[in-house]
Amino acid sequence: MQLPQRVTIKEVGPRDGLQNETAVMPTQTKIALVDKLSATGLKYIEVSSFVNPKWIPALGDATDVFSAITRRPGVQYSALVPNTRGLESALAAQVDAVNVFMSASESHNLKNINKSIADTFPVLKAVVEQAKAVGLPVRGYVSTVFGCPYEGPVTLDNVKRVATALLDMGVDELSLGDTIGVAVPKQVVEVVGELAKEMPLEKLALHFHDTRGMAIANIWAGLNAGITVFDASVGGLGGCPYAPGASGNVATEDTLYLFHRMGVETDVDEGAVLATVAWLEEAIGRTVNSHARAVVRGAKS
Protein backbone atom coordinates (compact mmCIF):
# COMPACT_ATOMS: atom_id res chain seq x y z
CA MET A 1 0.00 0.00 0.00
CA GLN A 2 1.74 3.12 -1.26
CA LEU A 3 0.07 6.30 -0.04
CA PRO A 4 1.16 9.77 -1.16
CA GLN A 5 3.13 11.77 1.38
CA ARG A 6 0.90 14.80 0.99
CA VAL A 7 -2.57 15.70 -0.29
CA THR A 8 -4.35 19.01 -0.83
CA ILE A 9 -7.63 19.87 0.87
CA LYS A 10 -9.66 22.50 -0.94
CA GLU A 11 -12.03 24.25 1.42
CA VAL A 12 -15.47 24.80 -0.11
CA GLY A 13 -17.49 25.55 3.04
CA PRO A 14 -17.96 29.30 2.54
CA ARG A 15 -19.37 28.64 -0.95
CA ASP A 16 -20.80 25.14 -1.41
CA GLY A 17 -21.56 24.82 2.28
CA LEU A 18 -23.29 28.15 2.83
CA GLN A 19 -25.10 27.92 -0.50
CA ASN A 20 -27.00 24.92 0.85
CA GLU A 21 -27.61 26.10 4.40
CA THR A 22 -31.18 27.06 5.27
CA ALA A 23 -30.21 30.21 7.15
CA VAL A 24 -28.29 32.98 5.41
CA MET A 25 -25.02 33.86 7.16
CA PRO A 26 -24.41 37.58 7.77
CA THR A 27 -21.64 39.09 5.63
CA GLN A 28 -19.47 39.90 8.65
CA THR A 29 -19.63 36.30 9.82
CA LYS A 30 -18.63 35.06 6.37
CA ILE A 31 -15.63 37.39 6.40
CA ALA A 32 -14.61 36.20 9.86
CA LEU A 33 -15.02 32.58 8.76
CA VAL A 34 -12.78 33.01 5.72
CA ASP A 35 -10.19 34.85 7.82
CA LYS A 36 -10.16 32.07 10.40
CA LEU A 37 -9.85 29.44 7.69
CA SER A 38 -6.97 31.42 6.17
CA ALA A 39 -5.04 30.94 9.40
CA THR A 40 -5.38 27.13 9.49
CA GLY A 41 -2.89 26.32 6.76
CA LEU A 42 -5.51 25.72 4.07
CA LYS A 43 -4.05 26.86 0.76
CA TYR A 44 -7.31 27.11 -1.15
CA ILE A 45 -10.60 28.61 -0.01
CA GLU A 46 -13.64 28.90 -2.23
CA VAL A 47 -14.99 32.14 -0.80
CA SER A 48 -18.23 32.77 -2.63
CA SER A 49 -20.15 32.73 -5.90
CA PHE A 50 -20.79 35.30 -8.62
CA VAL A 51 -23.88 33.50 -9.80
CA ASN A 52 -26.83 35.90 -10.08
CA PRO A 53 -28.19 36.42 -6.51
CA LYS A 54 -31.62 35.63 -7.95
CA TRP A 55 -30.43 32.00 -8.07
CA ILE A 56 -28.22 31.89 -4.99
CA PRO A 57 -29.41 34.66 -2.67
CA ALA A 58 -27.31 33.32 0.22
CA LEU A 59 -24.14 34.36 -1.61
CA GLY A 60 -25.33 37.67 -3.03
CA ASP A 61 -22.70 39.51 -0.96
CA ALA A 62 -19.71 37.98 -2.77
CA THR A 63 -18.20 41.35 -3.68
CA ASP A 64 -18.46 42.61 -0.11
CA VAL A 65 -16.91 39.46 1.29
CA PHE A 66 -13.98 39.55 -1.15
CA SER A 67 -13.34 43.22 -0.42
CA ALA A 68 -13.11 42.68 3.34
CA ILE A 69 -11.25 39.41 3.83
CA THR A 70 -7.61 39.54 4.85
CA ARG A 71 -5.67 37.80 2.14
CA ARG A 72 -2.88 35.64 3.40
CA PRO A 73 0.04 35.14 1.03
CA GLY A 74 0.08 31.64 -0.43
CA VAL A 75 -3.67 31.13 -0.07
CA GLN A 76 -5.85 31.08 -3.18
CA TYR A 77 -9.25 32.72 -2.78
CA SER A 78 -11.58 31.46 -5.47
CA ALA A 79 -15.18 31.97 -6.54
CA LEU A 80 -17.83 30.23 -8.57
CA VAL A 81 -18.47 31.93 -11.91
CA PRO A 82 -21.34 30.95 -14.24
CA ASN A 83 -20.69 33.20 -17.25
CA THR A 84 -18.69 36.17 -18.50
CA ARG A 85 -20.90 38.61 -16.65
CA GLY A 86 -20.12 36.76 -13.40
CA LEU A 87 -16.47 36.71 -14.38
CA GLU A 88 -16.47 40.47 -14.73
CA SER A 89 -17.67 40.83 -11.12
CA ALA A 90 -15.22 38.18 -9.98
CA LEU A 91 -12.29 39.95 -11.63
CA ALA A 92 -13.40 43.25 -10.12
CA ALA A 93 -13.39 41.50 -6.74
CA GLN A 94 -9.85 40.27 -7.45
CA VAL A 95 -10.40 36.55 -7.13
CA ASP A 96 -7.26 34.42 -7.34
CA ALA A 97 -8.95 31.57 -9.16
CA VAL A 98 -12.12 30.97 -11.12
CA ASN A 99 -14.44 27.98 -10.83
CA VAL A 100 -16.87 27.04 -13.58
CA PHE A 101 -19.49 24.34 -13.18
CA MET A 102 -21.82 22.05 -15.06
CA SER A 103 -23.35 18.60 -14.69
CA ALA A 104 -22.54 15.26 -16.24
CA SER A 105 -26.25 14.50 -16.54
CA GLU A 106 -28.51 16.41 -18.92
CA SER A 107 -31.49 16.81 -16.54
CA HIS A 108 -29.44 18.15 -13.63
CA ASN A 109 -27.61 20.55 -15.93
CA LEU A 110 -30.94 21.78 -17.26
CA LYS A 111 -32.44 22.23 -13.78
CA ASN A 112 -29.30 23.81 -12.35
CA ILE A 113 -28.08 25.97 -15.23
CA ASN A 114 -31.22 26.21 -17.32
CA LYS A 115 -29.30 25.08 -20.42
CA SER A 116 -28.55 21.83 -22.16
CA ILE A 117 -25.04 20.43 -21.77
CA ALA A 118 -24.25 21.34 -25.38
CA ASP A 119 -25.43 24.92 -24.84
CA THR A 120 -23.38 25.23 -21.62
CA PHE A 121 -20.05 24.47 -23.28
CA PRO A 122 -19.69 27.78 -25.21
CA VAL A 123 -20.74 29.79 -22.14
CA LEU A 124 -18.03 28.18 -20.01
CA LYS A 125 -15.51 28.32 -22.84
CA ALA A 126 -15.81 32.11 -22.93
CA VAL A 127 -15.26 32.27 -19.15
CA VAL A 128 -12.25 29.98 -19.28
CA GLU A 129 -10.64 31.89 -22.15
CA GLN A 130 -11.09 35.26 -20.51
CA ALA A 131 -9.91 34.02 -17.11
CA LYS A 132 -6.82 32.38 -18.63
CA ALA A 133 -6.16 35.55 -20.64
CA VAL A 134 -5.69 37.48 -17.39
CA GLY A 135 -3.59 34.67 -15.94
CA LEU A 136 -6.07 33.10 -13.54
CA PRO A 137 -6.27 29.36 -12.95
CA VAL A 138 -9.63 27.77 -13.68
CA ARG A 139 -11.23 24.83 -11.93
CA GLY A 140 -14.17 22.96 -13.41
CA TYR A 141 -16.81 21.36 -11.21
CA VAL A 142 -18.54 18.42 -12.79
CA SER A 143 -21.73 17.66 -10.87
CA THR A 144 -23.69 14.39 -10.72
CA VAL A 145 -20.63 12.32 -11.73
CA PHE A 146 -21.71 9.42 -9.50
CA GLY A 147 -25.47 9.74 -9.81
CA CYS A 148 -28.19 12.22 -10.73
CA PRO A 149 -31.25 13.10 -8.63
CA TYR A 150 -33.40 13.03 -11.77
CA GLU A 151 -31.82 10.37 -13.97
CA GLY A 152 -30.30 7.99 -11.45
CA PRO A 153 -27.13 6.36 -12.79
CA VAL A 154 -24.87 8.52 -14.97
CA THR A 155 -22.87 6.76 -17.65
CA LEU A 156 -19.11 7.05 -17.77
CA ASP A 157 -19.45 8.24 -21.35
CA ASN A 158 -21.41 11.25 -20.18
CA VAL A 159 -18.83 12.01 -17.51
CA LYS A 160 -15.98 11.65 -20.01
CA ARG A 161 -17.70 13.88 -22.53
CA VAL A 162 -18.07 16.75 -20.08
CA ALA A 163 -14.67 16.21 -18.46
CA THR A 164 -12.87 16.13 -21.79
CA ALA A 165 -14.68 19.21 -23.07
CA LEU A 166 -13.71 21.19 -19.96
CA LEU A 167 -10.07 20.14 -20.16
CA ASP A 168 -10.02 20.98 -23.87
CA MET A 169 -11.21 24.50 -23.01
CA GLY A 170 -8.12 24.89 -20.83
CA VAL A 171 -9.56 24.13 -17.39
CA ASP A 172 -6.63 23.31 -15.08
CA GLU A 173 -8.36 20.97 -12.66
CA LEU A 174 -11.63 19.05 -12.63
CA SER A 175 -13.50 18.48 -9.40
CA LEU A 176 -15.64 15.38 -9.83
CA GLY A 177 -18.69 15.86 -7.66
CA ASP A 178 -20.96 13.36 -5.95
CA THR A 179 -23.67 15.99 -5.78
CA ILE A 180 -26.29 13.85 -4.04
CA GLY A 181 -23.93 11.65 -2.01
CA VAL A 182 -24.74 8.29 -3.56
CA ALA A 183 -21.24 7.13 -4.55
CA VAL A 184 -19.61 4.02 -3.10
CA PRO A 185 -15.88 3.27 -3.08
CA LYS A 186 -15.99 0.61 -5.79
CA GLN A 187 -17.56 3.18 -8.11
CA VAL A 188 -14.92 5.76 -7.24
CA VAL A 189 -12.17 3.31 -8.16
CA GLU A 190 -13.91 2.53 -11.44
CA VAL A 191 -14.67 6.13 -12.44
CA VAL A 192 -11.19 7.41 -11.59
CA GLY A 193 -9.59 4.42 -13.31
CA GLU A 194 -11.56 4.98 -16.50
CA LEU A 195 -10.95 8.74 -16.58
CA ALA A 196 -7.25 8.24 -15.94
CA LYS A 197 -7.05 6.42 -19.27
CA GLU A 198 -7.95 9.64 -21.07
CA MET A 199 -6.65 12.48 -18.90
CA PRO A 200 -3.83 13.12 -16.41
CA LEU A 201 -4.67 12.02 -12.86
CA GLU A 202 -3.06 15.23 -11.56
CA LYS A 203 -5.89 17.20 -13.14
CA LEU A 204 -8.57 15.38 -11.17
CA ALA A 205 -9.95 16.24 -7.73
CA LEU A 206 -12.81 14.58 -5.84
CA HIS A 207 -15.75 16.29 -4.18
CA PHE A 208 -17.91 14.15 -1.93
CA HIS A 209 -21.08 14.77 -0.01
CA ASP A 210 -21.65 12.61 3.04
CA THR A 211 -25.39 12.18 2.54
CA ARG A 212 -25.21 8.42 2.97
CA GLY A 213 -22.09 8.33 5.14
CA MET A 214 -19.84 7.11 2.33
CA ALA A 215 -17.68 10.23 1.86
CA ILE A 216 -14.64 9.20 3.90
CA ALA A 217 -14.67 5.73 2.32
CA ASN A 218 -14.85 7.37 -1.11
CA ILE A 219 -11.92 9.64 -0.30
CA TRP A 220 -9.90 6.63 0.82
CA ALA A 221 -10.83 4.85 -2.41
CA GLY A 222 -9.88 7.94 -4.44
CA LEU A 223 -6.57 8.21 -2.61
CA ASN A 224 -5.77 4.62 -3.50
CA ALA A 225 -6.73 5.34 -7.09
CA GLY A 226 -4.09 8.07 -7.21
CA ILE A 227 -6.09 11.24 -6.46
CA THR A 228 -4.38 13.80 -4.21
CA VAL A 229 -6.81 16.75 -4.21
CA PHE A 230 -10.02 16.56 -2.18
CA ASP A 231 -12.74 19.12 -1.50
CA ALA A 232 -14.15 19.45 2.01
CA SER A 233 -16.33 21.85 3.97
CA VAL A 234 -15.57 23.14 7.46
CA GLY A 235 -18.09 21.75 9.95
CA GLY A 236 -19.62 19.71 7.13
CA LEU A 237 -21.56 22.86 6.22
CA GLY A 238 -24.27 22.51 3.61
CA GLY A 239 -27.13 20.08 3.58
CA CYS A 240 -28.60 18.05 0.77
CA PRO A 241 -31.31 19.90 -1.21
CA TYR A 242 -32.83 16.53 -2.13
CA ALA A 243 -33.08 15.23 1.44
CA PRO A 244 -33.42 18.04 3.99
CA GLY A 245 -31.72 17.14 7.27
CA ALA A 246 -29.26 14.77 5.63
CA SER A 247 -25.52 15.45 5.76
CA GLY A 248 -23.91 17.83 3.28
CA ASN A 249 -20.31 18.16 2.19
CA VAL A 250 -17.80 15.93 3.92
CA ALA A 251 -16.40 17.83 6.90
CA THR A 252 -12.90 19.27 6.60
CA GLU A 253 -12.06 18.19 10.14
CA ASP A 254 -13.14 14.56 9.52
CA THR A 255 -11.10 14.51 6.32
CA LEU A 256 -8.09 15.85 8.20
CA TYR A 257 -8.47 13.12 10.84
CA LEU A 258 -8.43 10.48 8.11
CA PHE A 259 -5.26 11.78 6.48
CA HIS A 260 -3.29 12.79 9.55
CA ARG A 261 -3.98 9.55 11.39
CA MET A 262 -2.57 7.70 8.37
CA GLY A 263 0.52 9.88 8.26
CA VAL A 264 -0.53 11.71 5.09
CA GLU A 265 0.35 15.40 5.35
CA THR A 266 -2.06 18.22 4.47
CA ASP A 267 -0.21 21.24 5.94
CA VAL A 268 -3.49 22.10 7.66
CA ASP A 269 -3.62 22.52 11.44
CA GLU A 270 -6.38 20.19 12.66
CA GLY A 271 -6.62 21.99 16.00
CA ALA A 272 -7.05 25.36 14.29
CA VAL A 273 -9.82 23.95 12.11
CA LEU A 274 -11.56 22.45 15.15
CA ALA A 275 -11.32 25.80 16.93
CA THR A 276 -12.88 27.43 13.88
CA VAL A 277 -15.70 24.88 13.97
CA ALA A 278 -16.32 25.62 17.66
CA TRP A 279 -16.51 29.31 16.80
CA LEU A 280 -18.76 28.51 13.82
CA GLU A 281 -21.26 26.70 16.03
CA GLU A 282 -21.53 29.80 18.20
CA ALA A 283 -21.87 31.97 15.12
CA ILE A 284 -24.65 29.96 13.49
CA GLY A 285 -26.33 29.04 16.75
CA ARG A 286 -26.48 25.32 16.15
CA THR A 287 -24.22 22.31 16.33
CA VAL A 288 -22.65 21.07 13.10
CA ASN A 289 -22.75 17.37 12.36
CA SER A 290 -19.08 16.53 11.84
CA HIS A 291 -17.79 13.59 13.81
CA ALA A 292 -14.57 15.25 14.90
CA ARG A 293 -16.52 18.14 16.42
CA ALA A 294 -18.93 15.75 18.20
CA VAL A 295 -15.95 14.01 19.78
CA VAL A 296 -14.57 17.32 21.10
CA ARG A 297 -18.01 18.36 22.41
CA GLY A 298 -18.48 14.96 24.05
CA ALA A 299 -15.07 14.94 25.69
CA LYS A 300 -15.85 18.31 27.28
CA SER A 301 -19.32 17.38 28.47
Place this chain on the structure above:
Amino acid sequence: MQLPQRVTIKEVGPRDGLQNETAVMPTQTKIALVDKLSATGLKYIEVSSFVNPKWIPALGDATDVFSAITRRPGVQYSALVPNTRGLESALAAQVDAVNVFMSASESHNLKNINKSIADTFPVLKAVVEQAKAVGLPVRGYVSTVFGCPYEGPVTLDNVKRVATALLDMGVDELSLGDTIGVAVPKQVVEVVGELAKEMPLEKLALHFHDTRGMAIANIWAGLNAGITVFDASVGGLGGCPYAPGASGNVATEDTLYLFHRMGVETDVDEGAVLATVAWLEEAIGRTVNSHARAVVRGAKS
Protein backbone atom coordinates in the same frame (compact mmCIF):
# COMPACT_ATOMS: atom_id res chain seq x y z
CA MET B 1 -10.62 -5.19 -7.75
CA GLN B 2 -12.09 -8.53 -6.74
CA LEU B 3 -14.91 -8.19 -4.21
CA PRO B 4 -16.59 -11.17 -2.59
CA GLN B 5 -20.06 -11.98 -3.87
CA ARG B 6 -21.52 -12.10 -0.39
CA VAL B 7 -20.73 -10.88 3.14
CA THR B 8 -22.31 -11.53 6.53
CA ILE B 9 -23.66 -8.72 8.71
CA LYS B 10 -23.84 -9.60 12.39
CA GLU B 11 -26.40 -7.45 14.18
CA VAL B 12 -25.17 -6.25 17.57
CA GLY B 13 -27.67 -3.44 18.22
CA PRO B 14 -29.78 -5.15 20.89
CA ARG B 15 -26.62 -5.87 22.89
CA ASP B 16 -23.72 -3.54 22.11
CA GLY B 17 -26.05 -0.76 21.04
CA LEU B 18 -28.46 -0.82 23.96
CA GLN B 19 -25.63 -1.38 26.43
CA ASN B 20 -24.29 2.06 25.56
CA GLU B 21 -27.58 3.96 25.30
CA THR B 22 -28.35 6.41 28.08
CA ALA B 23 -32.00 5.38 28.42
CA VAL B 24 -32.88 1.81 29.32
CA MET B 25 -35.20 0.18 26.78
CA PRO B 26 -38.25 -1.63 28.21
CA THR B 27 -38.11 -5.42 27.90
CA GLN B 28 -41.16 -5.56 25.62
CA THR B 29 -39.53 -3.10 23.22
CA LYS B 30 -36.35 -5.17 23.15
CA ILE B 31 -38.37 -8.26 22.30
CA ALA B 32 -40.21 -6.44 19.53
CA LEU B 33 -36.91 -5.11 18.19
CA VAL B 34 -35.33 -8.56 18.02
CA ASP B 35 -38.46 -9.97 16.39
CA LYS B 36 -38.44 -7.24 13.75
CA LEU B 37 -34.74 -7.77 13.09
CA SER B 38 -35.39 -11.51 12.74
CA ALA B 39 -37.67 -10.75 9.80
CA THR B 40 -35.11 -8.71 7.85
CA GLY B 41 -32.95 -11.58 6.66
CA LEU B 42 -30.24 -11.05 9.27
CA LYS B 43 -28.83 -14.46 10.18
CA TYR B 44 -27.14 -13.43 13.42
CA ILE B 45 -28.52 -11.26 16.19
CA GLU B 46 -26.70 -10.60 19.42
CA VAL B 47 -29.72 -10.37 21.68
CA SER B 48 -28.37 -9.51 25.10
CA SER B 49 -25.70 -10.05 27.74
CA PHE B 50 -25.39 -12.34 30.74
CA VAL B 51 -22.88 -10.09 32.42
CA ASN B 52 -23.89 -9.37 36.02
CA PRO B 53 -26.62 -6.65 35.89
CA LYS B 54 -24.57 -4.78 38.48
CA TRP B 55 -22.18 -3.96 35.59
CA ILE B 56 -24.64 -3.67 32.72
CA PRO B 57 -28.03 -2.82 34.25
CA ALA B 58 -29.51 -1.98 30.84
CA LEU B 59 -29.33 -5.68 29.87
CA GLY B 60 -30.40 -7.20 33.17
CA ASP B 61 -33.50 -8.66 31.52
CA ALA B 62 -31.59 -11.00 29.20
CA THR B 63 -33.43 -14.09 30.39
CA ASP B 64 -36.83 -12.46 29.90
CA VAL B 65 -35.91 -11.27 26.43
CA PHE B 66 -34.64 -14.68 25.34
CA SER B 67 -37.73 -16.39 26.69
CA ALA B 68 -40.12 -14.16 24.73
CA ILE B 69 -38.52 -13.64 21.32
CA THR B 70 -39.87 -15.59 18.38
CA ARG B 71 -37.00 -17.66 17.03
CA ARG B 72 -36.86 -17.81 13.30
CA PRO B 73 -35.22 -20.93 11.84
CA GLY B 74 -31.80 -20.15 10.39
CA VAL B 75 -31.17 -17.17 12.66
CA GLN B 76 -28.58 -17.42 15.42
CA TYR B 77 -29.52 -15.66 18.66
CA SER B 78 -26.38 -15.03 20.68
CA ALA B 79 -25.44 -13.43 23.99
CA LEU B 80 -22.41 -11.99 25.70
CA VAL B 81 -21.07 -14.23 28.45
CA PRO B 82 -18.33 -13.15 30.87
CA ASN B 83 -17.75 -16.35 32.87
CA THR B 84 -19.16 -19.81 33.62
CA ARG B 85 -21.84 -18.38 35.86
CA GLY B 86 -23.03 -16.20 32.98
CA LEU B 87 -22.80 -19.22 30.69
CA GLU B 88 -25.11 -21.15 32.99
CA SER B 89 -27.78 -18.47 32.64
CA ALA B 90 -27.15 -18.24 28.90
CA LEU B 91 -27.58 -21.99 28.48
CA ALA B 92 -30.75 -21.91 30.54
CA ALA B 93 -32.00 -19.16 28.20
CA GLN B 94 -31.16 -21.42 25.25
CA VAL B 95 -28.79 -19.14 23.40
CA ASP B 96 -27.64 -20.39 19.99
CA ALA B 97 -24.17 -18.96 20.30
CA VAL B 98 -21.89 -17.64 23.01
CA ASN B 99 -19.74 -14.51 22.87
CA VAL B 100 -16.78 -14.01 25.15
CA PHE B 101 -14.86 -10.75 25.34
CA MET B 102 -11.62 -9.19 26.45
CA SER B 103 -9.32 -6.35 25.44
CA ALA B 104 -6.05 -6.22 23.55
CA SER B 105 -4.79 -3.52 25.93
CA GLU B 106 -4.05 -4.22 29.57
CA SER B 107 -5.62 -1.04 31.01
CA HIS B 108 -8.91 -1.40 29.15
CA ASN B 109 -9.14 -5.06 30.11
CA LEU B 110 -8.53 -4.15 33.73
CA LYS B 111 -11.14 -1.36 33.72
CA ASN B 112 -13.70 -3.40 31.79
CA ILE B 113 -13.26 -6.86 33.28
CA ASN B 114 -11.45 -6.04 36.50
CA LYS B 115 -8.73 -8.57 35.68
CA SER B 116 -5.37 -8.57 33.97
CA ILE B 117 -5.22 -10.07 30.48
CA ALA B 118 -3.34 -13.09 31.86
CA ASP B 119 -5.99 -13.64 34.53
CA THR B 120 -8.80 -13.33 31.98
CA PHE B 121 -7.57 -16.19 29.79
CA PRO B 122 -8.48 -19.07 32.18
CA VAL B 123 -11.91 -17.54 32.88
CA LEU B 124 -12.73 -17.42 29.16
CA LYS B 125 -11.16 -20.80 28.53
CA ALA B 126 -13.61 -22.39 30.95
CA VAL B 127 -16.53 -20.70 29.18
CA VAL B 128 -15.32 -21.74 25.74
CA GLU B 129 -14.77 -25.35 26.80
CA GLN B 130 -18.18 -25.68 28.41
CA ALA B 131 -19.95 -23.98 25.51
CA LYS B 132 -18.20 -26.16 22.95
CA ALA B 133 -18.97 -29.23 25.07
CA VAL B 134 -22.68 -28.59 24.56
CA GLY B 135 -22.13 -27.89 20.88
CA LEU B 136 -22.46 -24.11 20.82
CA PRO B 137 -20.31 -21.90 18.59
CA VAL B 138 -18.24 -19.30 20.39
CA ARG B 139 -17.27 -15.88 19.18
CA GLY B 140 -14.52 -13.85 20.82
CA TYR B 141 -14.64 -10.06 20.92
CA VAL B 142 -11.26 -8.43 21.11
CA SER B 143 -11.68 -4.83 22.24
CA THR B 144 -9.28 -1.90 21.71
CA VAL B 145 -7.58 -3.58 18.73
CA PHE B 146 -7.07 -0.24 16.98
CA GLY B 147 -6.51 1.99 19.98
CA CYS B 148 -7.17 2.16 23.73
CA PRO B 149 -8.85 5.02 25.60
CA TYR B 150 -6.22 4.71 28.35
CA GLU B 151 -3.04 3.63 26.58
CA GLY B 152 -3.47 5.15 23.11
CA PRO B 153 -1.86 2.99 20.43
CA VAL B 154 -2.07 -0.78 20.89
CA THR B 155 0.78 -2.87 19.49
CA LEU B 156 0.12 -5.61 17.00
CA ASP B 157 1.96 -7.98 19.33
CA ASN B 158 -0.66 -7.38 22.01
CA VAL B 159 -3.46 -7.96 19.52
CA LYS B 160 -1.83 -11.15 18.24
CA ARG B 161 -1.27 -12.45 21.76
CA VAL B 162 -4.94 -12.14 22.70
CA ALA B 163 -6.23 -13.27 19.30
CA THR B 164 -4.03 -16.35 19.26
CA ALA B 165 -4.92 -17.26 22.83
CA LEU B 166 -8.66 -17.08 22.04
CA LEU B 167 -8.31 -19.18 18.90
CA ASP B 168 -6.21 -21.70 20.82
CA MET B 169 -9.05 -22.04 23.34
CA GLY B 170 -11.32 -23.06 20.48
CA VAL B 171 -13.09 -19.79 19.73
CA ASP B 172 -14.63 -20.08 16.24
CA GLU B 173 -14.54 -16.44 15.21
CA LEU B 174 -12.79 -13.32 16.44
CA SER B 175 -14.49 -9.96 16.20
CA LEU B 176 -11.76 -7.31 16.14
CA GLY B 177 -13.20 -4.22 17.76
CA ASP B 178 -12.41 -0.56 17.29
CA THR B 179 -13.94 0.16 20.67
CA ILE B 180 -13.35 3.91 20.64
CA GLY B 181 -13.69 4.49 16.92
CA VAL B 182 -10.17 5.71 16.19
CA ALA B 183 -9.16 3.33 13.39
CA VAL B 184 -8.33 4.48 9.87
CA PRO B 185 -8.38 2.32 6.75
CA LYS B 186 -4.60 2.09 6.37
CA GLN B 187 -4.44 0.63 9.88
CA VAL B 188 -7.20 -1.86 9.11
CA VAL B 189 -5.28 -3.11 6.08
CA GLU B 190 -2.13 -3.44 8.20
CA VAL B 191 -3.75 -5.16 11.19
CA VAL B 192 -5.72 -7.62 9.07
CA GLY B 193 -2.68 -8.30 6.87
CA GLU B 194 -0.49 -9.06 9.87
CA LEU B 195 -3.05 -11.25 11.63
CA ALA B 196 -3.71 -13.16 8.42
CA LYS B 197 -0.11 -14.36 8.54
CA GLU B 198 -0.85 -16.26 11.72
CA MET B 199 -4.53 -17.23 11.55
CA PRO B 200 -7.16 -18.02 8.92
CA LEU B 201 -8.85 -14.92 7.50
CA GLU B 202 -12.21 -16.74 7.66
CA LYS B 203 -12.01 -16.65 11.45
CA LEU B 204 -11.79 -12.87 11.56
CA ALA B 205 -14.66 -10.37 11.71
CA LEU B 206 -14.49 -6.59 12.08
CA HIS B 207 -16.43 -4.45 14.51
CA PHE B 208 -16.29 -0.70 13.95
CA HIS B 209 -17.65 2.25 15.85
CA ASP B 210 -18.30 5.38 13.81
CA THR B 211 -17.11 7.81 16.48
CA ARG B 212 -14.89 9.70 14.03
CA GLY B 213 -16.85 8.87 10.88
CA MET B 214 -14.31 6.31 9.67
CA ALA B 215 -16.40 3.13 10.07
CA ILE B 216 -17.59 2.71 6.48
CA ALA B 217 -14.11 3.43 5.15
CA ASN B 218 -12.72 0.85 7.57
CA ILE B 219 -15.27 -1.73 6.44
CA TRP B 220 -14.32 -1.07 2.82
CA ALA B 221 -10.64 -1.46 3.74
CA GLY B 222 -11.41 -4.69 5.62
CA LEU B 223 -13.39 -6.02 2.67
CA ASN B 224 -10.43 -5.40 0.39
CA ALA B 225 -8.18 -7.14 2.90
CA GLY B 226 -10.34 -10.25 2.62
CA ILE B 227 -12.75 -9.94 5.57
CA THR B 228 -16.35 -11.00 4.91
CA VAL B 229 -17.99 -10.73 8.34
CA PHE B 230 -18.87 -7.31 9.75
CA ASP B 231 -20.70 -6.26 12.91
CA ALA B 232 -23.26 -3.46 12.73
CA SER B 233 -25.99 -1.98 14.89
CA VAL B 234 -29.50 -1.11 13.72
CA GLY B 235 -29.97 2.67 13.76
CA GLY B 236 -26.34 3.07 14.81
CA LEU B 237 -27.55 2.40 18.37
CA GLY B 238 -25.04 2.90 21.15
CA GLY B 239 -22.95 5.96 21.81
CA CYS B 240 -19.35 6.28 22.84
CA PRO B 241 -18.80 6.13 26.62
CA TYR B 242 -15.64 8.20 26.17
CA ALA B 243 -17.31 11.01 24.20
CA PRO B 244 -21.02 11.39 25.04
CA GLY B 245 -22.98 12.52 22.01
CA ALA B 246 -20.53 11.03 19.52
CA SER B 247 -21.64 8.24 17.16
CA GLY B 248 -21.69 4.64 18.33
CA ASN B 249 -21.64 1.42 16.36
CA VAL B 250 -21.72 1.75 12.61
CA ALA B 251 -25.37 1.61 11.51
CA THR B 252 -26.62 -1.60 9.92
CA GLU B 253 -28.55 0.35 7.29
CA ASP B 254 -25.49 2.40 6.26
CA THR B 255 -23.44 -0.78 6.00
CA LEU B 256 -26.15 -2.38 3.85
CA TYR B 257 -26.14 0.65 1.55
CA LEU B 258 -22.39 0.29 1.08
CA PHE B 259 -22.54 -3.38 0.18
CA HIS B 260 -25.73 -3.45 -1.86
CA ARG B 261 -24.75 -0.42 -3.95
CA MET B 262 -21.53 -2.24 -4.83
CA GLY B 263 -23.37 -5.41 -5.77
CA VAL B 264 -22.17 -7.35 -2.72
CA GLU B 265 -24.99 -9.52 -1.35
CA THR B 266 -25.92 -9.68 2.34
CA ASP B 267 -29.29 -11.51 2.16
CA VAL B 268 -30.65 -8.70 4.34
CA ASP B 269 -33.64 -6.66 3.17
CA GLU B 270 -32.55 -3.00 3.35
CA GLY B 271 -36.14 -1.77 3.25
CA ALA B 272 -37.13 -4.01 6.15
CA VAL B 273 -34.21 -2.72 8.20
CA LEU B 274 -35.14 0.89 7.40
CA ALA B 275 -38.72 0.18 8.44
CA THR B 276 -37.40 -1.26 11.71
CA VAL B 277 -35.35 1.90 12.24
CA ALA B 278 -38.42 4.07 11.65
CA TRP B 279 -40.26 2.00 14.24
CA LEU B 280 -37.26 2.19 16.57
CA GLU B 281 -37.28 6.00 16.47
CA GLU B 282 -40.91 5.98 17.58
CA ALA B 283 -40.11 3.44 20.29
CA ILE B 284 -37.17 5.33 21.78
CA GLY B 285 -38.66 8.77 21.19
CA ARG B 286 -35.69 10.23 19.40
CA THR B 287 -34.08 10.20 15.97
CA VAL B 288 -31.15 7.88 15.41
CA ASN B 289 -28.09 9.24 13.66
CA SER B 290 -27.65 6.85 10.76
CA HIS B 291 -27.26 8.45 7.37
CA ALA B 292 -29.64 6.12 5.55
CA ARG B 293 -32.41 6.97 8.01
CA ALA B 294 -31.73 10.72 7.69
CA VAL B 295 -32.12 10.42 3.92
CA VAL B 296 -35.51 8.71 4.30
CA ARG B 297 -36.68 11.29 6.84
CA GLY B 298 -35.48 14.13 4.60
CA ALA B 299 -37.11 12.74 1.48
CA LYS B 300 -40.43 12.59 3.32
CA SER B 301 -40.19 16.06 4.85
